[in-house]
């Protein structure tokens with residue numbers, strides 16, 4: 177379990193991360209979203225023990241992460257641009273990782289080689305961006321990390337490789353209880369990957385949710401009433417995040433139990449009644465609107 181309590185990171189007097197607290201449980205896949213400059217990379221580097229926070233604490237299994245080699249051996253941070261030593265090949269980087277990560281699993285490294293199919297003797301600097309990204313995953317997963325922290329990792333990967341890497345991550349989470357923390361700009365991309373999502377803006381965490389709870393708790397309702405006066409009665413009864421009229425159809429975004437919401441509308445015997453699922457993007461736009469933020473510039 178990773179526990180972040182009241183963490184702030186300050187650069188030149190400005191708080192890049194401002195008083196963030198969150199808990200990431202073992203085996204979770206946590207997605208971090210937010211606008212440019214929101215503080216995602218800074219938070220991830222603080223989590224990985226690369227930055228010392230000016231305020232607050234970051235602990236892994238109860239132990240501080242910063243300047244703690246024992247803990248850092250169990251955490252891998254993948255930066256947004258893969259970094260390798262000059263002149264390095266996969267083979268020489270593997271030798272380096274093997275020497276510093278006690279979790280290095282040679283059999284797994286060999287096994288993953290069948291999937292990645294990269295030339296282990298070739299200079300990494302001659303690889304394409306996507307191939308370098310693949311090499312980073314190959315090396316990182318061969319270390320059997322307890323925690324894998326990734327900054328914009330999917331960038332540059334082709335669709336087949338994206339799917340294969342997602343499957344590999346799911347496998348590591350299911351079999352070993354690996355914890356994954358991943359930052360992205362793309363809600364759709366991480367919708368099918370993460371079980372928790374947090375949205376940052378201006379160094380703060382604006383919204384943080386368990387996705388299953390969130391999806392079970394927010395609904396889109398399209399309804400055409402027989403009598404428009406029914407609409408105002410319903411507004412008072414339900415927790416409505418958003419409401420708009422499209423011709424004779426009213427659209428509602430409502431929080432609460434699906435059955436109870438359906439029942440509340442059915443009482444008026446409307447001409448049309450549809451209860452539809454929302455995308456994660458829609459859920460966050462309405463959630464953030466409810467919390468007083470305009471989500472469009474933050475999420476899109």
Ligand SMILES: Nc1ncnc2c1ncn2[C@@H]1O[C@H](COP(=O)(O)OP(=O)(O)OP(=O)(O)O)[C@@H](O)[C@H]1O
Nearest residue numbers: 187188191192210211212213214215216217218219
């Ligand atoms: N090393 C640094 N020195 C000074 N300021 C920094 C440094 N790193 C980040 N910052 C500042 O901290 C703030 C947060 O930056 P950060 O890179 O964490 O954002 P981000 O959410 O990852 O952004 P992006 O989505 O654009 O990658 C920005 O205002 C940035 O200018």
